[in-house]
Amino acid sequence: MPHQDHAAGMDQVIRQSPLEDYVARAKALAPTFKERAAATEELRRLPPDTEKELHASGLFRMLQPARVGGAELDYVALIDVVEEVAKGDAAVAWNVSNLGSHHWMLAMFDEVAQNAVWNENRDALIASSFVFPAGRAKPCDGGYMLNGRWPFSSGVDPSTWNMLAGMVEPEDETKPAEQRVFLLPQKDYSIIDTWFTTGLKGTGSKDVTVEDVFVPHDMTLAVRDIAGGNHPGARLNPAPLYALPVFSLFPFVLSGCALGNAQACWDDFVSRTRHRASSYSQSRLADLQSIQIKIAESGAKIDAARRIMRSICIEAMEDARASRVPDLLTKTRYRRDGAFSVRMCTEAVDLLFAASGAGGLFSQGHLQRQFREAHAINSHIAFSFDAAGANNGRVELGLPSENPTL
Numbered sequence: 001m002p003h004q005d006h007a008a009g010m011d012q013v014i015r016q017s018p019l020e021d022y023v024a025r026a027k028a029l030a031p032t033f034k035e036r037a038a039a040t041e042e043l044r045r046l047p048p049d050t051e052k053e054l055h056a057s058g059l060f061r062m063l064q065p066a067r068v069g070g071a072e073l074d075y076v077a078l079i080d081v082v083e084e085v086a087k088g089d090a091a092v093a094w095n096v097s098n099l100g101s102h103h104w105m106l107a108m109f110d111e112v113a114q115n116a117v118w119n120e121n122r123d124a125l126i127a128s129s130f131v132f133p134a135g136r137a138k139p140c141d142g143g144y145m146l147n148g149r150w151p152f153s154s155g156v157d158p159s160t161w162n163m164l165a166g167m168v169e170p171e172d173e174t175k176p177a178e179q180r181v182f183l184l185p186q187k188d189y190s191i192i193d194t195w196f197t198t199g200l201k202g203t204g205s206k207d208v209t210v211e212d213v214f215v216p217h218d219m220t221l222a223v224r225d226i227a228g229g230n231h232p233g234a235r236l237n238p239a240p241l242y243a244l245p246v247f248s249l250f251p252f253v254l255s256g257c258a259l260g261n262a263q264a265c266w267d268d269f270v271s272r273t274r275h276r277a278s279s280y281s282q283s284r285l286a287d288l289q290s291i292q293i294k295i296a297e298s299g300a301k302i303d304a305a306r307r308i309m310r311s312i313c314i315e316a317m318e319d320a321r322a323s324r325v326p327d328l329l330t331k332t333r334y335r336r337d338g339a340f341s342v343r344m345c346t347e348a349v350d351l352l353f354a355a356s357g358a359g360g361l362f363s364q365g366h367l368q369r370q371f372r373e374a375h376a377i378n379s380h381i382a383f384s385f386d387a388a389g390a391n392n393g394r395v396e397l398g399l400p401s402e403n404p405t406l
Contacts, residue, residue: 019073019080025057026081026096030088034264037089037202037369044195045157045204046095055123059085059096063104065237068118070103075244076313079256079306086260087267090373091202093257095155098203101253102126102163105246106183107237108226112218113183114233117161127159129208130250132179132405135166143216144168146182151194154205160186162208179223179404188213199376223247223405228325240320247405248331249316251338251382255309255345258377262302262345265370269352270295294355298348305341305348312337331406332392339388342378349374 016024033040033050040047046054054060062077064070073081078097086093106114106126117124135148150164162184167177192207225231228245273295276285285291312334319326326334353371381387391403 018071019077022059022062022071022073022077022081023084026059026084027087029053029057029059030084033085033088033092034366037091037366040089040091040202041369042201044201046092046155046202050092051158054092054096060100060123060125061103062100063241064100064122065103065107065239065242067236068114068122070122072239072241074313074317075241075249075252076310076317078253079259079309079313082256083260083263083306086257087264089202090257090261090370090377091200093260094200094203094254094377097254097257098128098154099125099159102128104241105163105181105221105226106233107242108231108233108246109183109221110218110232111236112216113221114236116185116219117183121160124161125155125159126161126163126183127153127156127208128163128165129153130163130165130181130247132165132167135164135182135210137166137168137180137182137215139168139171140214143214144180144182144220146184146210146213146215149192149207149209151207152205153191153208154203156191156206156208157204162186162189164189164208164210176404181221181223182215183219183221184210184213184215188215197376199372199374199379227406228320229323240317243320243323243325244316245326245331245406247403248326248334249313249338250405251335251342251388252309252313254377254380254382255305255338255342258342258345258374258383259302259306259309261370261373261377262298262305262348265349265352265367265374266295266298266302268366268370269298269356291355294351298351301344301348301351305344308337308341328401328406329395332388332395332401332403335382335388335403335406336385336392339383339385342383343385346374346378 061070062073062081066072082093082097085096129150129152131150134150137144137146146166148166164182166180166182168180170177189208189210194207195205226246229243273285349371356367391401395401
């Protein structure tokens with residue numbers, strides 16, 4: 001019998017999908033990240049031990065091409081894997097999703113850029129700031145001269161490269177500026193420590209500056225070339241994963257952070273409430289209908305958000321496998337639903353925080369952190385329902401899109 005049990009266990013391991021394996025790795029690390037959350041907030045960046053554990057787990061490389069040793073998982077990994085990390089610490093998950101997605105984006109750059117990073121170090125971390133108006137570039141012989149100051153470069157401290165968005169000044173003033181992403185090594189930008197915040201403290205999302213730096217053309221990527229389908233890196237990385245429309249799906253790079261944070265908040269609240277009595281009446285909180293309803297409503301919001309996030313990522317992969325590029329209306333719906341699903345996660349946390357009474361205020365507990373993280377995540381421009389909803393409404397009504405990245 002022991003031999004049969006061992007064989008059954010081995011069979012289970014063999015049958016485990018790569019995605020399930022990475023979800024299990026994230027789940028195993030989450031309790032450690034949760035215990036370390038206060039220290040991570042105090043440090044305001046990834047602790048060295050956390051960074052080492054993430055490298056050892058391979059989570060940073062979950063979307064990296066298999067040809068350079070990455071896992072090349074489907075896009076839904078950004079929901080499933082990141083949710084598990086965020087159950088421990090949303091700030092750590094924010095860095096995992098950000099830095100992990102940049103390996104995915106690098107696969108779309110020219111071969112020269114891919115080799116510059118991965119030939120030197122396949123584990124290299126790449127930060128970013130996709131605030132296009134923050135950077136100004138002038139075309140010159142062989143490339144561009146770049147200047148700017150960018151906010152919110154998450155995970156910039158341990159990163160050795162940075163993807164910085166900018167506007168290329170047109171030679172013909174009657175034409176619009178071109179949106180382009182510039183890949184720079186660490187020596188070409190300076191970090192400014194501005195990251196003093198109430199939420200996502202541990203992400204280290206500091207400012208970076210660039211002054212008169214030459215960026216070769218092969219180290220840049222036009223936004224129009226990553227709107228879905230063919231891209232400059234397609235010869236080396238022809239997999240459907242890298243044919244996805246990048247900025248249309250941008251909310252789902254980060255939405256798993258909101259999902260995992262909300263799920264952890266719900267799990268913690270339900271666990272406490274099962275055995276908790278009111279401080280004043282000593283009645284069991286689990287017997288109160290108002291509490292029961294809040295648990296049901298918040299749980300429904302979280303489950304609905306998960307279904308939205310996962311279904312869009314899976315649908316996008318199916319389209320890419322069939323060589324279909326979503327039309328503009330579909331792309332605006334992706335942005336709309338990404339913002340809406342994160343808003344539901346925020347609302348779920350708000351319900352639970354309000355139901356916790358004064359007990360949720362104590363700094364040594366996780367609830368106050370989960371509340372702060374939820375609102376910090378929701379403040380990202382990708383999750384602004386006003387912006388995403390208005391643009392979707394415009395396109396639904398036959399008006400032109402106001403989001404040029406789509």
